[in-house]
Amino acid sequence: MTDTAQRTDPAPGQGPTPRLEMRDISKRYGGVRAIRHADITVRPGTVHALVGENGAGKSTLIKILAGAERPDTGTIAIDGHDVSIASTTDAIALGVQTVYQEPQLFPELTVAENFFVGREITRGPTIDWRAQAPRMLELLDTVGLDRSLASQPLGALSIAKQQQVSIAKALLEQASVLILDEPSAILTDAEIEVLFGVVRRLAADGVSIIYISHRLDELFRIADEVTIMRDGETVSSQPIGELTVREIAERMVGGEIAEGVHKEGEHGDLVLELEHLTLDGAFSDVSLSVRAGEVVGLYGLVGSGAAEVGEVVYGMRAASSGRMRAAGDDRHPATPSEAKRRGIRMVPANRSSQGSFSFQPIAFNITIGSLGLLGRLGWVSPKAERRISDDLIRRLAVKTPSGRQPIGAMSGGNAQKVVLARQIVEQPRLLVLAEPTQGVDVGAKEEIHRIIADLAERGTAVLVITTDLAEVQRIADRILVFRSGRVAHEFPPSASQASLLAAAAGAVDDPAAAQTATGQPVADLPGRPTPGEEPR
Known part of the structure; x- marks a missing residue:
């Protein structure tokens, strides 16, 4: 633990101790207040969902917990002790680990090398692979990966398996608070089920998990509690079984859907x-x-x-x-x-690499596909660029202080609207x-x-x-x-959703019947809501 990651004793006699408490957290970037009065309490061995619109403050709150940012006000407590987290090193020393949607690993190295990179066990000048093996194999078992994958290059594995390696690496660092940031966004249904199995095993072992996802329906299959944020503040925090998908969505946006x-x-x-x-x-x-x-x-x-x-x-x-x-x-x-x-115009699924110029301003990203409207003989009129981009920013309700802001600094939803705007200039x-x-x-x-x-x-x-x-x-x-x-x-x-799912999965010859081979309605399968109802 570094000097800045200090603990102070909690007040006695306060009942069961939460694994994590963040109280009255605020953070301002220049003139913009990213979060204010944000709170979250996570109990040991539970899966705690954190939801909110893009720009609601989730990412800032998590960056503060992970040590990437420092709060302006507020307190953080882990296992009942107030702590100061000034860096990612502090966070890791306190047992806080983050696994991102895109694995932050080295694809050219093997799974075993990725596990211990920066934390190798050595004997003299060489790595002691024999000493490392038992812990590595134990963690592969924990996250449900075959032991034979240890010698495989990470880049040869599916994204889902790479994600499991990321989780195992976090456990190697003795994680007691594991943040999963949009872990299911790029996984297939079968891969999501594997992920959920890993998450349930970790929670059963006492790890506290903060689960961030825009797929609200899946939260009811994995989360115990949910904290909802809007406009930089915590709106509510309660057991997820007390809510429906619609109620969560309406609290996120502050109105009816x-x-x-x-x-x-x-x-x-x-x-x-x-x-x-x-x-x-x-x-x-x-x-x-x-x-x-x-x-x-x-x-x-x-x-x-x-x-x-x-x-x-x-x-x-x-x-x-x-x-x-x-x-x-x-x-x-x-x-x-x-x-x-x-x-014919197209907005691709891979917008980060195919749909936008992340370091260029919003106005540039909107108008780059329609240069013929911006001037003559190769000259671009800044006035025309501003007029076209401002019109589409207003029409598509893009939240930005200016068309000069880089698209890479925007939330996912607003960046998506900018990519869409470029395709409808004409x-x-x-x-x-x-x-x-x-x-x-x-x-x-x-x-x-x-x-x-x-x-x-x-x-x-x-x-x-x-x-x-x-x-x-x-x-x-x-x-x-x-x-x-x-x-x-x-x-x-x-x-009905049952009919559509049956057709997509090839569950039955007649999807309108929406029955499985055993006669059970598709909607009644584990984890699936009944058509017309929302999961609780």
Whole structure:
């Protein structure tokens, strides 16, 4: 423990001692108050969910606990002792560890090397692998990884297994408070179940876990308690069984959540038509259509082939066979540039690497795809750039003090709206959206759904590709369910979640029946809410 990570004795006679208490925490960055009056109390051996919109203060609170930031006011206590955390070294010495969505490890090193990097046991000038092995194998068992993986390069493992390695490494550091930051955002359903198994075992062993996630429904399967933040303050903290998904969401945004945004009605001319389209190794014999003003959802589990359909439509990949007619042209767009010239735009799922220039200002990110509107002969008019970007910042309700702010400094939801803004500077004929609200909070999700509905009302044909079941039901006029590279079934948005899940998972031949092979309704399977109800 460093000199700054000091403990002071708690007052006697106060009952069971929490593992962690953060009381009346505040933090200001210049003129912006990131958090004020924030509190969280985590008991030993429990899973404590921390939720809130992007910008609600969750990240700042966690950075303070992890030693990456120092609070302006407030106190932190671990196991009943007040502590001062001035650095990440202090936090680790006090048993606080953070596992991020993207593993912070070395892909070129083996799993064993990643475990002990910086903490090697040595014998003279060399690493004593024999001495390290017992503890490493014990931790692999704890997180459910096969011992044979110890000698494998980390980069050869799936993201889910890399995440398990990250958790095991945190336990090597004697973590008593483990922060899991959006651990399930990029995992498949099967991988999430493995993650939940690891989390439950750690809690049973006495580790206190702070679980941060935008997937509110999954919290009811793993969390014991939940703390809700809004506008930098703690709104409530209580057992999760006392709440519903809707109640949590409404406390996060400070108001009621609308039932839906899609509207019934006639749609315009055919904008996109695929006939027996095939991309070898990804999907085959796909036929679908989208009309002007229509929102068509492609829903499927990870690896269903739906994502690759969007890439072919946008010219990122070339189809192997089949016919595509888009924006009045029978030719497949050979490149994204050609797709843009035909009025087709796309917001990719991997927005950090494909969708934004993180060190450039918001205004630059919005207008970079429409330089022809900003001036002549290669000269960009700052006035035109400001006018276009300010209009879209206002129209999309982007929360920022200025269009000059770098997009990399924004919350996930606001950054996503900026990426979307770039694709609608010029009204697109066809907009392809891949996972449009992945990793954003419920408030930003509401706003993005509103933007999609507004674009459809203006006549844009919208193709939404998502693994989010509630989202596709809420915004789509028609839902095409993908399974094993094919369109398995088409549904109206009023279809039950059980039917959609059954079609996506191939659980039954007749998804409308929504029955498993044993006759049990899909909705009654462990961890699944009954259609029309919310998990408690």
